[in-house]
Each structure stands twice: as C-alpha cells, then as structure tokens.
Amino acid sequence: MRTGIFFCQVEENNRLNVAAVAKYAANLPNVETVQELGIQPRLDAKDLAGLVHSGNLERIVIAGDMPGYFKPVFTKAMALAGHDPLEVRLASFREHGASGSTTLERAKAIVACAAFGVPFALAVVPGEKPVQPTTLIIGAGIAGIQAALEIADAGKPVCLVERFGTIGGHMAMFDKTFPTLDCSACILTPKMVSVAQHEMIRLLTNSEVIALSGSPGSYRVQIKCKARMVDVDACVACNICSEVCPVEVASEFDAGIARRKAVYIPFPQAVPNAYLVDAENCLYVQSAGKKCGACVKKCPKECIDLTQKDEIIEIEVGNIIIATGYDVLRADNIEHYGYGILPNVLTALEFERLTNASGPTGGKIVTKSLKLNKRTKLEEWVFDANGPAPKSVAIIHCVGSRDQNYNSYCSRVCCMYSLKFAHLVKEKLPGADCYEFYIDMRAFGKGYEEFFERIKHEGTFVVRGRTAAISELNGQMMVTGEDIIQDKLIQFPVDMVLLAVGLIPAHGTEELSRMLGLTRDEDGWFSELNYNGRPTDTEKGCIYVAGMCQSPKDIPDAVAQASAVAAGVLSSISSGKGIGHRGSVTLSEIEARAKSLQAK
Amino acid sequence: MAIRVNPKIIDDLEGYGAEDVHLCYHCGNCSAVCPHADEFNVFPRRPMRYLQMGLERKLETSLEPWLCYYCGQCSDQCPRGAEPGETMMSLRRWLISRYDITGIARLFFKSTKVELAAVIIVALLTGIFFLGFGFWQGDINVYDGSNAFLPSSFIHNFDLALGFLVALFIGLSAFRFWWFSMGGKSAVPIPWWLYIKKVYLLPWHFFTQKRFADCEKETTRRIYLPWLAHLGLMLGYITMLFIVMVFVKQLQAGPEINWSVHVFGYLASLGLLIGAVYMLCGRLKKNRTQYQRSHGSDWIFLVLLFIIALTGVTQHILHRSGLLLAANIVYIVHLMVVVPWLLRMPFTKWAHMFLRPLGMYFSAVRNEALARQKSGIETTVQARKVA
Numbered sequence: 001m002r003t004g005i006f007f008c009q010v011e012e013n014n015r016l017n018v019a020a021v022a023k024y025a026a027n028l029p030n031v032e033t034v035q036e037l038g039i040q041p042r043l044d045a046k047d048l049a050g051l052v053h054s055g056n057l058e059r060i061v062i063a064g065d066m067p068g069y070f071k072p073v074f075t076k077a078m079a080l081a082g083h084d085p086l087e088v089r090l091a092s093f094r095e096h097g098a099s100g101s102t103t104l105e106r107a108k109a110i111v112a113c114a115a116f117g118v119p120f121a122l123a124v125v126p127g128e129k130p131v132q133p134t135t136l137i138i139g140a141g142i143a144g145i146q147a148a149l150e151i152a153d154a155g156k157p158v159c160l161v162e163r164f165g166t167i168g169g170h171m172a173m174f175d176k177t178f179p180t181l182d183c184s185a186c187i188l189t190p191k192m193v194s195v196a197q198h199e200m201i202r203l204l205t206n207s208e209v210i211a212l213s214g215s216p217g218s219y220r221v222q223i224k225c226k227a228r229m230v231d232v233d234a235c236v237a238c239n240i241c242s243e244v245c246p247v248e249v250a251s252e253f254d255a256g257i258a259r260r261k262a263v264y265i266p267f268p269q270a271v272p273n274a275y276l277v278d279a280e281n282c283l284y285v286q287s288a289g290k291k292c293g294a295c296v297k298k299c300p301k302e303c304i305d306l307t308q309k310d311e312i313i314e315i316e317v318g319n320i321i322i323a324t325g326y327d328v329l330r331a332d333n334i335e336h337y338g339y340g341i342l343p344n345v346l347t348a349l350e351f352e353r354l355t356n357a358s359g360p361t362g363g364k365i366v367t368k369s370l371k372l373n374k375r376t377k378l379e380e381w382v383f384d385a386n387g388p389a390p391k392s393v394a395i396i397h398c399v400g401s402r403d404q405n406y407n408s409y410c411s412r413v414c415c416m417y418s419l420k421f422a423h424l425v426k427e428k429l430p431g432a433d434c435y436e437f438y439i440d441m442r443a444f445g446k447g448y449e450e451f452f453e454r455i456k457h458e459g460t461f462v463v464r465g466r467t468a469a470i471s472e473l474n475g476q477m478m479v480t481g482e483d484i485i486q487d488k489l490i491q492f493p494v495d496m497v498l499l500a501v502g503l504i505p506a507h508g509t510e511e512l513s514r515m516l517g518l519t520r521d522e523d524g525w526f527s528e529l530n531y532n533g534r535p536t537d538t539e540k541g542c543i544y545v546a547g548m549c550q551s552p553k554d555i556p557d558a559v560a561q562a563s564a565v566a567a568g569v570l571s572s573i574s575s576g577k578g579i580g581h582r583g584s585v586t587l588s589e590i591e592a593r594a595k596s597l598q599a600k
Numbered sequence: 601m602a603i604r605v606n607p608k609i610i611d612d613l614e615g616y617g618a619e620d621v622h623l624c625y626h627c628g629n630c631s632a633v634c635p636h637a638d639e640f641n642v643f644p645r646r647p648m649r650y651l652q653m654g655l656e657r658k659l660e661t662s663l664e665p666w667l668c669y670y671c672g673q674c675s676d677q678c679p680r681g682a683e684p685g686e687t688m689m690s691l692r693r694w695l696i697s698r699y700d701i702t703g704i705a706r707l708f709f710k711s712t713k714v715e716l717a718a719v720i721i722v723a724l725l726t727g728i729f730f731l732g733f734g735f736w737q738g739d740i741n742v743y744d745g746s747n748a749f750l751p752s753s754f755i756h757n758f759d760l761a762l763g764f765l766v767a768l769f770i771g772l773s774a775f776r777f778w779w780f781s782m783g784g785k786s787a788v789p790i791p792w793w794l795y796i797k798k799v800y801l802l803p804w805h806f807f808t809q810k811r812f813a814d815c816e817k818e819t820t821r822r823i824y825l826p827w828l829a830h831l832g833l834m835l836g837y838i839t840m841l842f843i844v845m846v847f848v849k850q851l852q853a854g855p856e857i858n859w860s861v862h863v864f865g866y867l868a869s870l871g872l873l874i875g876a877v878y879m880l881c882g883r884l885k886k887n888r889t890q891y892q893r894s895h896g897s898d899w900i901f902l903v904l905l906f907i908i909a910l911t912g913v914t915q916h917i918l919h920r921s922g923l924l925l926a927a928n929i930v931y932i933v934h935l936m937v938v939v940p941w942l943l944r945m946p947f948t949k950w951a952h953m954f955l956r957p958l959g960m961y962f963s964a965v966r967n968e969a970l971a972r973q974k975s976g977i978e979t980t981v982q983a984r985k986v987a
Contacts, residue, residue, distance in 0.1 A: 336633070336677065398627075403679030439627045468632030468677065482628030482642060489637055 001087070003028075003115050004057040006074070007036045008043075010066045016093065016103050021063070024108045028115045032057060043070060048077030058083060061114040063091035063107075089114040096120050097539070109590040116594040123594040126541060126585050128577035129217035132318030133157055135569050136221055138209055138512070141169020142555060143547025143562040144323035145191050150566030152200035156573055159315055160195065161223055162205045163508075164252070166270035168192050169325055173253060173349065175356040175363070177555055178420040179451035185269065185358075192271040206276060208508075210312070212320075212515055216541030217577070219317050227308040229277035229285075230263070234303035237265055237273055241295035241304060247281050248375075255349040257383055258360035263295045263304070267358060277306065319542045319569045322526060323562065324512065326503045326548040329400040329407065336469040337399065337499055342477055343368040343381035344390070345470055345497045348417060354383060355424050361385040365393075365428050367495055390495035392433040393425050394479045396467045401502030402439065409523050412552040414500035415442045419452055421498055422460040434460045435494070437467045437481055445554065463490070470497050503552045516543060525551050536565045544568060606656040613651060615710045616697075617895045618690035624648045624682040630674035635814050636667045640967045643667070644674055644684035647691055660698055660780050663966065665691040666952075666959025671815035671826075672889025686893055693895070696951050699773040699780070705947035712896025715944070719900065722940035730932055743924045743931075744852050750931055752852040759845050762942055769946035770954055777955060782962050790969045798964045805957035809834065826888065829878040833905075834953060836871025839864050840912075855920050865916075872909040876902055897948050904941045908934065 005025045007018055018036060026034045032055045037043070052060070060078060062070050067090040078085040091114035098107040113120045135151050137144045140162035148158045160167070171177075172192075174184035195201055204225055211222040230241075245261035253266040260266075262281040265274070279285045283292035284306045296304045331339035331347050339345045344367050346354065357363040366387035373380045395418045400406035418436060425434045436455075441462075443452045456462055467481040473493075480491045505524040513520050518538050519527045526545045529537040536544050546565040547558040610621055624645070631637045631645040643664035650658045668688040675685040697705035708715040734740060734749040742748045782790060805811065812827040843851060843864055850861045880902050882891040911934035918927035945951060 398679075402625075404681050405677070405679065439625065464628075465632070466627035466629045466679070468629045480632050482631040482645065484626055484628050484645075487642060487646070488639065489631060489642055 001030055001058045001117070002032045002056055003030050003059040003061060004032055004052065004055055005034045005061045005063060005091075005111065005115065006070075007034075008041055008062060008064045008067065008070045009039045010064065010069055012039055013065055013093075016098065016107055020104060021107045021111055025061075025063070025111045025115065028112060031115060041070075043073045045073050045076040045080060048074060049080035052077055052081035052083060057081075059087040059089060059115075059117065061089045061091055061111065063093070063111050063114065065092070065094045067092050087117075089117060091115075105587045109587050112587075112591050113594045116598045118594040118597045122597060123590050124585050125593070126216075129215065129541075131217040131542070131572055131575075131577060132219075132316055133573055134159060134315065134317045135319045135321065135573075136161065136209075136219070136315070136317040137321045137323060139163075139169070139323035139325055139506075139547075139549070140167035140195070140203075140205070141323060141325045141547060141558075142171040142188060142191075143325070143558045144169070144321070145188075145195055146559050146562035147321050147323065147546055147566045147569075148195055148201055149191060149198070150563055151569055152198045154566075154570050155200065156570065157200050157202070158198075159202045159204065159317065161207050161209055162203075163208050164266065165206050165228070165264075165276040166253075166266045166272070167195060167203070167205060168271065170349075171555060172267065172269075173255065173356070174352050175359075176420060176424065178416040179445070179447045181420070181423070189269050192269070196271045196273075203272065205272060209512070209515070212517075214316075216543075217318050217572075219320060219542070220314060221317055221320070222312055222314050225311045225313060227277070227279060227310050228274075229279070229282075229304060229306050229308045230275045231301075231303035231305070232272045232274040234301045235274035236301060237268075237275060238300065239265075240298050240300065241275055244294040244298045246292065246294070247283060249278070249281050254353045254360060255347070257346075257350050257353055269358075275304075277304070282306065319544065319572055320516070321544045321546055321562075321565050321569065322512070322516070322518075322538075322549055323546045324506045324509060324549040326552065327506050329502045329504050331399060331499050331501050333406065334400060334499075337396070337467075337497070338470040338472070339499060342470060342472055342497070344477060344495060345499065347499050347501045348414070348421070349501075351421060351498050355421075355428070361387075363428075365389060365425060365496075389429055390432060392435070392492075392494045393429075393496045393498065394435045394437065394467070394494045395421055395498045395500060397436065397438040397500045398466060399499040399501045407502045407504065407523065409552075410442065411502040412442070413554050414502065416445070416448055416451070416554065418498070418500045419443075419455045422455050423458065426455075426458045426460060435479075436460055436462045437465060437479075438462065439464070439466050445556070465490075503548065505549065509549065516540065518543065525549065536561055536568060542572065603655065604657060605654040607654040609654050609656050609659070610651050613687075613690055613694055616690040616693040617893060618651075618683065618687040620681060620683045621648055621651045621687055622682075623680040624652065624678075624684070625680055627679060629677050629679065630684040633673050633677055634668075635671070635673075636669070636811060638967070640970050641667055641963060644688050648682065648684060648687060651687070651691075659691065660695075663781050663959050663963040664688070665695055666956050667811070667963055668692075669809075669812040669815050669830075670890040672892075673815075675889050675892075683893075685889060689890075692952060693897075693949060695777075696773070696947070696949065696955065699776040699951075699955070700769070700947055701772055701776065702769070702947070705951075708897060708944070708947055709895070712900070715897060715900060715948075719904070719940040719944065722943060723936040726939040727932060727936045730935055734928070734932075740928050741924050743919050743927050744854055748852075749928045750935075752849040755852070756848045759848060762939065763841075763845055766942055766945055770951060773946060773951060774954060774958055777958060778962070781959075782966065788966055788969050788973070790965060794965045794968055798961060798968070801961045801964050802957055805960045806954075807835070811960065825878070826882075826890070829875045832871040833875025833879070836868040836875060837905075837953075839868035840872065843868070855922065857920070869909055869913050872905065873913075876906045876909060880906065895949075900944075901941075901948065901950055904937050907937050908941060911937065 007022055022034050022036055060074050062074055071088055074088045075085045078088055091111045093107050096110050110120055113123045134157045137148050137160045140160050148160045152158045168188060171184055171188050177184050204223060206228050207223050207225040209221055210224045212219055214220045241263045242261045245263045247262035248259045250256040251258045251260040263275055263277045296306055328347060328349055353359040355363060355365055360383050362385055364385050367390050368381040369384050369387040370379045371382045397414055397418055401411040422434045422436055425432055441452060443449045463483050465482045465484045467479055469480045471478050476493045478491055479494050483490050517540055521527050526549050528535050528545060528550055529539060538545055544565045546562040628645055631642050637643055641664050647662060647664055665688050670685050670689055672685050675683050678684055693709050697709055738749040739747050740749045809831050812830055813824060816824055843861060847861050850858050882888060883894045886892050911930050915927045915930040915934055918930060
C-alpha cells in the first residue's frame with residue numbers, strides 16, 4: 001500500500017526529535033512521502049487531497065502527540081481524492097507512551113506499526129517468562145490486606161511488608177466509613193487477624209523494601225527488618241514496659257493528638273499484637289546502653305532485647321503489588337487557616353481519632369484545654385475527655401485540593417468524609433451547629449448523593465463557598481467566607497474547625513518508584529499502564545498498583561482494585577508465566593512482529 | 601426586564617489586561633479575603649461572574665472596581681490562578697474607556713503602539729510650536745523676564761488652556777460615570793440629600809487614600825510602603841499641578857529662590873521622583889502581586905512621569921546655576937513630555953485619580969440608599985405582620 005506519513009504536533013515537545021523519526025519513517029517499505037507539518041498546522045482538505053492524488057496515496061499515517069486532532073481533515077482529503085477514507089491511521093506518541101529514556105525508539109515503533117497498518121498494542125507483546133509463586137505486597141493497609149488475603153486464600157504464598165509497627169493502615173484509624181456509617185474497625189479487624197493467622201502469609205511489620213533486582217517473574221527483593229526489640233511471640237501486651245518508659249512522643253496512630261511512649265503498641269487491636277521499641281526515641285538505644293533500660297528490667301516475660309540490630313533479608317518473588325497508600329497534606333502550609341496556631345483547628349485525621357471510641361477522649365468530641373506539662377513546665381493545648389464540647393463546628397472542604405497553589409487535583413474522598421464528620425458531630429452533639437463550606441459537592445458513588453441529602457436533613461448548614469480565613473478575635477475563632485448562593489459575605493464565631501485536607505502520595509513514594517523503576521504522574525502518584533483498560537498494571541511487568549498509591553480513591557474502590565490485582569497475580573501464577581517488561585521490547589522486535597501480523 | 605448578554609465581553613477585556621477570568625470556579629475566596637468587600641459590594645467574585653455571563657450592563661453600572669486598590673491578596677490566594685485582582689484593574693481600564701465619549705481611551709488601552717505614537721506626535725508638535733514661538737519672540741539665552749525664550753506669562757495662559765481641556769474631558773467622564781452608576785442607568789433611587797451628607801468623603805479619599813492603607817491591615821506582614829509611595833506620588837503630582845497652574849510666574853522667576861513657592865515645588869518633586877522610582881522598580885522586579893503584570897499604558901505613564909520630574913528639577917538647577925541656554929533646552933524637553941502626558945490623562949488609567957474617590961463617594965451614597973431601602977422593606981414587612 002502506498003503510504004504517506006504526515007507529522008503534525010499539537011504541542012511543542014523538546015524531548016522528541018521528530019526529524020529523526022521522520023528520517024526513519026522515510027525508509028519504511030511502501031512509504032511514498034514523509035512530511036513534517038509542524039505545530040498546529042492549518043490544514044486544508046482540498047490541498048491535502050491534491051497531495052494524496054499526486055502521490056496516489058492509499059494510506060495516510062498521521063504521526064504526532066495527538067494525531068486524532070487532525071484526523072477529520074485527512075479523512076475528508078482521502079474521500080475527496082477518491083481513496084478509502086478508512087485508511088487514515090494514527091500514530092499517537094502520547095497514547096502509546098513515547099516518553100522517558102526510550103522516547104525515540106518508541107516513537108519510531110509507533111510510526112512503523114501505523115505504517116504497516118497494525119495496532120500498536122498487538123505488535124508490542126513482551127515475552128513471557130516463568131514465574132515464582134510468591135507475591136510481595138508492599139504496604140498493609142486495606143488494599144494490601146485485601147490483596148494478600150485473596151491470593152493467600154487461593155493457596156499461593158504472600159510476603160506482606162509494612163513500614164509501621166502494625167498492619168491496618170489509615171483505615172484502622174477511622175471511626176466510621178461513609179456512606180453506610182459502618183464501624184470501620186468491625187470490617188477491618190477480622191481481616192487483620194486473618195492475615196496474622198494465615199499460613200500462606202509471611203508478615204513483616206516494621207520493615208521496608210530497600211532494593212530490587214531480577215526481572216519480571218523472578219525478582220530478588222531486599223527487605224530491611226528494623227529491630228522491633230520485643231519478641232513478638234513471647235509478648236503478652238501487658239503494658240508494663242510502657243508504664244515505666246520515661247520517653248513521651250506524639251503518637252502516629254492518633255495523628256499526633258495523643259502521646260505514646262518509646263516502647264509502645266500502636267493501638268490495642270494491633271496486628272501483630274505485640275509491643276515495639278521506637279529506636280529513634282529510646283534513651284537506651286540512643287545512649288548506646290548507658291541510660292535507662294527500665295522496660296527490660298520490668299518485663300515479666302523477659303522478651304525485650306534493646307540490643308537487637310536491624311536485619312536485612314532477601315527473598316525471591318514472582319509478582320509485586322504496591323499498596324503504599326497516602327499521606328495527608330501538611331495543613332500548616334496554608335497560613336490563612338491558622339492550623340498549628342489556633343488550637344482548635346484540626347485536620348481530618350486528627351478529628352477521626354478524636355471521634356473514635358479508641359481515641360484519646362474515648363470518642364467524646366471536645367475542644368482542647370490548656371494543661372500544664374509537668375516535664376517542660378509549659379502550658380499546652382491538649383484534648384481532655386472532660387473538656388468543653390464545641391457549640392459550633394465548621395468543616396472546610398478542598399483544603400489544599402483543587403488549588404493550584406497546593407494540589408491542583410481533587411482528592412476525591414474529602415467531600416464524603418466531611419459529610420460523615422457533620423453526621424458524627426450532629427449525632428454526638430445534637431445541640432451543636434455544624435457548617436460545611438464546600439466549592440462543589442462531589443458525591444459521586446453509590447448512595448453518596450443520598451447521604452448528602454440525609455446530612456442536609458439532619459440540620460447541618462451546607463454553605464457553598466470556600467472559607468478564606470480563620471482568625472481569632474478576643475479568644476473566639478471566627479470564620480470568614482462568602483456564601484455564593486446567597487451572594488453575601490459571612491463572618492461568624494465557631495469553636496472548632498475541621499480542615500478536609502487533601503491527600504498526597506505517601507512519603508517515600510519517590511524513592512520506591514526509583515528503586516522499582518516505575519513512572520509516576522505529575523502529581524506523584526504511581527502511573528498505571530492504561531487508565532481505562534489496564535488500571536492496575538504498570539509499565540513494568542509483574543508489578544501492580546492497588547489502592548491509594550495509584551490515585552486518591554475511597555475504601556470500596558481501593559478494595560475493588562486490590563481484588564482486581566489479586567486476580568491478575570493469580571492468573572500470572574497459575575499460567576506459570578509472568579508478563580515481561582513492555583519497555584524492554586526493542587524496535588526491531590516490534591517491527592518484525594508488525595510485519596508478520598501484516599502478512600496475515 | 602430582559603437582560604442583554606454580551607458573550608464577547610470576556611474576550612474584549614483581554615485587551616485591557618484580564619486574561620484568566622474564565623478560569624474562575626466561584627469558590628468565593630477572593631471576596632472573603634478582600635479587606636474592602638462589604639454587604640453591598642461583594643467583589644471581586646461578583647464582577648468575575650458578570651464577566652463570565654456577559655452582563656455588560658451590570659458591569660457598566662458597578663462601582664466595585666473603584667473600591668479596589670489592588671493589594672493582591674485575592675490573586676495570591678486564588679486556587680485557580682484566575683487573577684481576580686488583575687481583573688479588577690482591567691475593569692477599571694475598561695470602565696474608563698466606557699466613560700470616555702471620544703473613544704480615545706479604548707484605542708489607547710487596546711494598543712500601546714497607538715498610544716505611544718500619539719504621545720510622540722503630540723510631543724513633536726509641542727516641541728516645534730514652542731521652538732518656533734521662542735525664536736519668534738524671544739532670546740534662547742534668556743530664561744525669565746520680558747525677553748525670555750519662554751515667557752512665564754505665556755506659559756501660564758497655555759497651562760490654563762491645557763488644564764481647561766483636561767478638566768473638560770475628565771468632567772465629561774465623571775458625568776457619564778455618575779449617569780451609569782447612579783443616575784439614569786441605575787436601579788436604585790437615591791435621595792439628593794444623601795449626596796450632600798456624604799460629600800466630605802470626596803476630599804477624604806482624594807487626599808488620604810485611607811482605604812489603600814486598609815489593604816495592608818489584614819495581611820500578616822503589614823508594609824505600608826505601597827500606600828506611601830502611591831500617596832506621595834499623588835500628592836506630589838497634585839501640588840505640582842497646582843503651583844504650575846497658579847504660580848508658574850513665581851516658579852520661573854529667578855535666580856534667587858522664592859521659598860514660599862519653591863519649598864512646595866521641592867517637596868512635590870521629591871514625592872514624584874521617589875514614587876515613580878519605587879513603582880518602576882516594583883514593576884521591573886515584579887516583587888508584589890500588583891506589579892506582576894504591567895499594561896503598556898502603565899509603563900508609558902511611569903516613564904513619562906519620571907522624565908517630567910527629572911527635567912523639571914534639571915531646568916531649575918540649570919537656571920539657578922546660570923546655564924540659561926541649557927535650561928531653556930531642558931525646558932522645551934520638559935514641555936514636550938508634559939503636554940502629551942497631561943492630554944492623555946483623561947483617556948488612561950491616570951483618570952482614576954479623580955474617578956476612584958468619586959467611585960468611593962458614590963458607593964457610600966448608594967450603600968446608604970440601599971440600607972435605607974432594605975430597612976424600609978423590613979419595616980413594612982414587620983408592620984404587615986403586626987397588622
């Protein structure tokens with residue numbers, strides 16, 4: 001087929017040498033003409049038809065970052081010239097991922113496939129390799145746990161690695177889930193216990209993946225198991241060590257609103273249900289054995305060993321699932337909300353812990369009160385179960401989300417958890433006023449819109465308009481904003497402000513992506529292979545993404561994605577073949593395969 | 601009443617500087633953060649909405665742009681980068697061109713080249729005129745007195761004629777401003793005595809620019825420098841205009857220094873120079889939000905002002921040091937810049953010197969009228985309830 005190739009770019013792309021691709025394309029078989037039309041060319045169907053006619057072109061390939069943009073005019077030109085208008089092929093650099101280190105080779109392959117008339121995805125099939133049965137899961141939040149249980153229940157071995165001292169992730173911190181208001185722990189804890197007891201799951205808490213080698217189907221992974229210093233099997237969680245420990249630091253599990261000791265258990269239902277020592281804060285470890293050591297002496301089971309060292313283990317796995325989750329945006333970056341300065345401005349996670357029955361106030365919603373810290377002799381704002389309850393609570397949506405000064409993306413869960421907070425406030429403090437300040441209400445899921453209606457009926461004031469500032473006037477917090485619907489400015493006193501902070505990739509995501517050789521999108525989340533067709537695969541074979549680490553999503557979506565990943569992993573194991581690395585397929589291989597497909 | 605929509609207005613405003621209005625998603629952050637938004641003037645969001653909806657008539661009658669001194673807090677916090685502050689600035693330019701009946705303002709704002717060409721042509725004409733006049737009747741080596749190259753009595757009359765012309769156009773614009781916002785086109789009936797009750801606001805806003813200082817009040821780091829520079833520039837300008845219009849004879853007489861007049865001249869020159877340099881540096885460095893984007897007319901204004909102040913001071917020094925030929929030459933250059941600069945005043949942003957205090961005065965009058973109307977309605981409703 002006599003082919004004409006036209007290069008048309010929509011945007012400037014300095015990383016791609018279009019001239020080199022054009023030179024390569026000119027040498028492809030049956031290619032009559034190659035033309036570079038530049039960026040956003042003004043095309044005229046009649047002129048193009050003349051070109052088609054003079055060259056007697058039977059097939060046209062439009063090559064560029066977004067060639068579909070130019071397709072109509074070329075189709076019209078083909079029709080005008082009396083040729084088959086269906087023979088307009090697209091060679092899309094952007095769609096098929098001509099980016100990164102392999103840009104040029106990939107772009108050449110894309111053009112070649114289009115010129116041969118073979119769909120790119122058909123021509124690029126990485127070779128299959130035998131696969132190891134073990135699966136590594138990084139991150140033991142709800143997504144990691146779900147995937148681990150699905151795979152282990154199918155009888156395949158799983159190694160579940162978690163950075164924190166317990167599994168459960170953020171979901172373990174929540175009180176209720178939206179929109180059903182189920183008890184979060186009631187759903188999660190049985191799953192956590194099953195993980196601990198499952199014979200096919202090897203659980204490594206307090207551990208991090210530090211190196212990866214090998215190829216899809218048989219990766220060698222190095223895992224650093226940080227010293228726990230407490231014997232997991234012997235510990236009976238009697239709490240005596242914590243009582244004698246002199247060090248107090250902010251509790252990660254309680255989002256910083258409560259304090260814990262240097263030897264601690266994150267929360268009573270932690271899995272594994274054993275204490276651990278925070279080496280960075282332990283006096284004994286920091287002084288190299290010169291100070292303290294009280295917990296060792298007091299432990300009735302003699303299971304604490306403060307001299308234990310970190311250990312590095314190496315395992316061989318076939319598939320890897322990344323389920324590293326997220327962190328919340330630091331609210332003190334946003335000056336005008338006064339977080340960190342005004343004591344009763346809380347982030348979403350802090351409020352989750354405050355309202356949680358296992359939280360520091362036993363689930364009572366109170367404002368902070370001033371208490372004297374005996375150690376530092378300073379007055380501090382702390383939560384006290386007997387503190388005063390707030391009379392009015394303002395919940396502010398889109399804090400650091402949909403805002404080009406922070407994150408331009410929508411964090412997707414904030415609208416719904418904010419509505420849940422409004423419900424919890426109204427449920428626990430029926431007399432309190434509750435205000436929701438939103439820009440757009442994104443109640444997109446099953447039962448979400450109904451939940452929104454329910455909240456409105458419960459008496460929460462839902463105000464459309466972002467709050468501009470939280471200030472303090474004579475000891476009273478004031479919220480300033482605009483009510484867009486009523487078209488008026490508002491300023492009124494509140495006792496507590498909850499910031500629906502946006503979500504960001506978990507810390508360490510960048511290092512992990514570099515170590516695994518995976519790409520991330522511009523916001524820092526892991527990139528999936530194809531947003532619509534293969535949402536859990538990555539560019540690298542046998543590595544999958546599940547849950548929040550790919551993009552913000554709610555619990556149902558994270559669980560669904562985890563199960564989908566498990567299906568992919570199981571199919572890879574049961575077929576005995578892992579799918580190779582797409583990026584490793586060379587240009588000549590793609591060309592050869594395209595040629596053979598064309599011959600068929 | 602039918603509402604006429606002009607969907608092109610948002611594109612039209614691009615020529616005046618506001619390019620990102622379409623990005624706004626109406627979160628209301630800008631209005632809430634603005635130190636000057638009040639019950640009746642919820643801005644900048646409301647004008648942004650009018651622009652997106654193409655409500656040209658509403659924009660024409662709105663006073664909100666005149667209440668803004670462009671502190672830039674709205675633009676800093678805008679989550680969409682829609683530049684509400686710049687939009688208010690552009691609306692002021694647009695309104696000036698709307699109030700102006702000649703159409704020159706629109707031409708100047710739309711094309712800096714046209715404005716520059718007009719300035720150069722007028723400057724050349726002025727130069728030729730004064731050179732011809734000087735050689736025809738005087739001696740280039742004489743600065744003041746009866747045989748002066750440019751006799752002060754003539755300059756005085758020329759100033760008055762020029763001042764009259766400028767005042768005429770400003771007056772016309774001001775009338776149209778009133779007509780759009782308060783008079784025929786306004787929907788709010790305003791009792792005449794409210795105008796008298798609030799008239800003290802005109803000199804108050806004109807001479808103190810108190811609201812500009814208020815812009816800083818709510819920021820975390822209060823720096824009153826922009827306000828001081830703005831005030832210094834404006835007061836210097838007004839003082840200079842006044843003494844040149846009225847006391848040009850005393851100003852030009854020499855070589856001894858007539859302190860009763862000159863002291864004002866020195867202070868005014870200082871204000872002008874410092875203000876102009878501060879603003880030029882700010883716009884070059886783009887160190888504050890309001891200096892991020894400069895329209896061509898802003899540059900023309902500031903550069904010409906700087907030249908005027910500089911040549912004014914130079915000719916004064918040259919005259920006192922006896923270099924009369926040089927003083928006369930600099931004087932010609934001074935006039936070549938002053939004449940186009942004054943003439944362009946009613947058609948450019950500089951008209952805001954008069955229009956802004958006027959807008960604030962109108963706004964105070966209208967607010968009170970609205971408040972009275974509202975309380976009137978409330979009393980009627982209460983009366984009905986009682987009955």
